[in-house]
Amino acid sequence: xxxxxxxxxxxxxxxxxxxxxxxxxxxxFSSLQWYRQEPGEGPVLLVTVVTGGEVKKLKRLTFxxxxxxxxxxxxxxxAQPGDTGLYLCAGSDQTGANNLxxxxxxxxxxxx
Amino acid sequence: xxxxxxxxxxxxxxxxxxxxxxxNPISGHATLYWxxxxxxxxxxxxxxxxxxxxxxxxxxxxxxxxxxxxxxxxSTLKIQPAKLEDSAVYLxxxxxxPGTDYYNEQxxxxxxxxxxx
Numbered sequence: 001x002x003x004x005x006x007x008x009x010x011x012x013x014x015x016x017x018x019x020x021x022x023x024x025x026x027x028x029f030s031s032l033q034w035y036r037q038e039p040g041e042g043p044v045l046l047v048t049v050v051t052g053g054e055v056k057k058l059k060r061l062t063f064x065x066x067x068x069x070x071x072x073x074x075x076x077x078x079a080q081p082g083d084t085g086l087y088l089c090a091g092s093d094q095t096g097a098n099n100l101x102x103x104x105x106x107x108x109x110x111x112x
Numbered sequence: 113x114x115x116x117x118x119x120x121x122x123x124x125x126x127x128x129x130x131x132x133x134x135x136n137p138i139s140g141h142a143t144l145y146w147x148x149x150x151x152x153x154x155x156x157x158x159x160x161x162x163x164x165x166x167x168x169x170x171x172x173x174x175x176x177x178x179x180x181x182x183x184x185x186x187s188t189l190k191i192q193p194a195k196l197e198d199s200a201v202y203l204x205x206x207x208x209x210p211g212t213d214y215y216n217e218q219x220x221x222x223x224x225x226x227x228x229x
Binding site: 044048088099 | 116147153156221222
């Protein structure tokens with residue numbers, strides 16, 4: 001089982017601040033996805049990164065896949081209360097059943 | 113487009129009782145997944161179906177958990193008998209099909225929150 005460790009586990013910041021969430025593993029993944037999950041709902045896909053070193057932007061969110069495809073980061077600029085939620089990274093190894101291995105999660109709270 | 117449907121949304125049972133969850137995936141999605149998400153953790157895959165066949169059930173506690181997808185569409189997940197440590201959210205997800213959907217993008221239902229007393 002591939003393990004994905006996320007840090008920090010919890011993050012509470014003021015509206016307007018910037019933050020970075022990290023997702024690290026000793027395993028290589030063919031692709032990595034970031035999801036956001038709100039209370040009482042299932043995770044919703046934000047982005048998929050495939051190429052080592054790839055950077056993708058989604059409005060105020062910037063996602064980067066590590067050069068070795070073992071780690072990833074999510075940077076949020078000028079956080080807003082609507083960004084509050086559980087952020088999950090998930091890696092795909094593209095072998096066998098092509099399953100996703102989810103990280104431990106980062107719970108973000110943005111205070112107005 | 114309708115999303116992944118799950119029912120019930122909440123279930124409270126006593127230990128040693130049985131419980132079943134139902135999932136209806138997005139129309140046309142061949143692959144269906146059941147995950148267990150314990151509070152404060154990321155989802156853990158229990159079983160993956162492609163059409164009506166099991167692709168991976170290596171993480172499914174087969175002494176008490178069972179799942180089926182008889183007609184390749186809807187699926188049920190059953191726990192019998194339940195233990196206290198089974199308290200979790202059970203998520204169902206679907207994807208078009210690994211191999212054809214290179215990035216294996218999965219779409220999740222809202223989950224069933226199970227509390228075992």
